[in-house]
Amino acid sequence: MTMKRDEQHPGFPWATVLWGVVFFAGMIGTGLLIRFTQLVPAPWSMALMLLPMLALVPMSRAYARQSDSTACASPAARRYNTRLITLSFAYVFGLMVAMYFYREKEVTDGLAAALLALLPAIPTLGMIWAMARYVLEEQDEYLRARMVRAAMMATGLLLSIATFWGFMELFGVLPHVEAWWAFPTWAIALGLSQFWNKVREQ
Amino acid sequence: MKNRLKVLRAERNWSQGELAEKLGVSRQSVNAVETGKYDPSLPLAFRISAVFDLAIEDIFIRD
Numbered sequence: 001m002t003m004k005r006d007e008q009h010p011g012f013p014w015a016t017v018l019w020g021v022v023f024f025a026g027m028i029g030t031g032l033l034i035r036f037t038q039l040v041p042a043p044w045s046m047a048l049m050l051l052p053m054l055a056l057v058p059m060s061r062a063y064a065r066q067s068d069s070t071a072c073a074s075p076a077a078r079r080y081n082t083r084l085i086t087l088s089f090a091y092v093f094g095l096m097v098a099m100y101f102y103r104e105k106e107v108t109d110g111l112a113a114a115l116l117a118l119l120p121a122i123p124t125l126g127m128i129w130a131m132a133r134y135v136l137e138e139q140d141e142y143l144r145a146r147m148v149r150a151a152m153m154a155t156g157l158l159l160s161i162a163t164f165w166g167f168m169e170l171f172g173v174l175p176h177v178e179a180w181w182a183f184p185t186w187a188i189a190l191g192l193s194q195f196w197n198k199v200r201e202q
Numbered sequence: 203m204k205n206r207l208k209v210l211r212a213e214r215n216w217s218q219g220e221l222a223e224k225l226g227v228s229r230q231s232v233n234a235v236e237t238g239k240y241d242p243s244l245p246l247a248f249r250i251s252a253v254f255d256l257a258i259e260d261i262f263i264r265d
Contacts, residue, residue, distance in 0.1 A: 074228060142231035142240050201239060 019059030026052025049092055056085050076137040083130040087123045094119035124183055146197060153193035158186040204263040207236040210254050224253045 030052050034045040060081045098116040101107045107116060131151070138144040162182065168174035211221055218236070222229040227246070234240035235250075242250065251258045 139226075140228045140231055141243055141246060142234050143228055145240070201234070 013063065015062035016059055019055050019062055023052055023055040023059060026055055047096060049096070050089065053089060053092060056088065060085055074138060074140050074143060076134055076139065077143070079137065080130055080134040083133070084127060087126040087130060090123035090126070091120055094123055121180075124180075127187075128183065146194075150190055150193040150197055153196070154186050154189035157189035157193070158182060161185060161189075203241050203265060204238055205236065205261055206263070207232075207250070207261065210256070210261065211236075214254075221253070225249050 027049065030048050034048060063081065098119040101116055102113070107113060135144060135147055135151075138147065162185075165174055165177060169176055207221075211218070216224075218232045219229045222232045225232070225246070226249075231240070231242075235242050235246075247258050247262065250261060254261060
């Protein structure tokens with residue numbers, strides 16, 4: 001009895017990781033460039049952040065290629081990736097416009113400021129919607145169960161961190177953290193949970 | 203739950219990917235079920251049984 005090649009674990013996703021590194025290095029590099037040099041004036045400095053984000057496109061393509069070759073991604077997962085990348089661009093663009101009007105034009109009036117705050121908030125809510133859609137659209141019960149398990153772990157982590165931090169803050173040990181940190185913290189926790197589950201599977 | 207998927211698959215000379223395609227699931231799902239890391243739902247278990255043309259209890263072994 002001979003086993004076929006795809007019995008083995010799929011190869012390490014070098015291309016995806018490489019583009020991921022390019023993305024993070026680009027984001028950090030551009031951030032530092034804007035922060036410590038005055039080369040690019042506002043609001044164009046924020047627009048500069050869109051450049052390293054372009055690395056997300058080849059990154060998701062590389063991921064889809066890897067996924068196709070190992071038949072691990074589903075159509076729902078591909079839709080999820082496309083939605084997340086589109087919403088990430090919308091988020092950076094929204095934040096850029098909002099910060100420009102808030103800082104440069106000093107729009108601080110109640111309603112106008114609220115509308116500005118919605119610009120980055122709505123794409124972020126969109127990301128949460130995209131995650132919910134993924135769980136609803138995923139036809140593969142194992143992939144869905146894996147996502148749900150990782151999301152539960154991430155929720156547990158976020159609640160633990162928020163509780164711990166909240167009490168530390170109350171007693172003056174840790175500084176105040178703004179509430180919008182909840183989602184990025186949860187997203188990082190989700191990434192860690194997915195990584196942990198992957199390690200456990202191997 | 204233990205199962206005979208790997209042997210049954212080898213007898214038919216199917217790869218995990220081929221079985222996944224027949225079942226309409228991902229290759230990872232086949233791998234997770236085969237290695238006992240994930241117990242399939244009843245509908246998926248019936249699909250597996252239909253693909254191999256065997257009863258569920260001839261594929262999955264009670265602990």
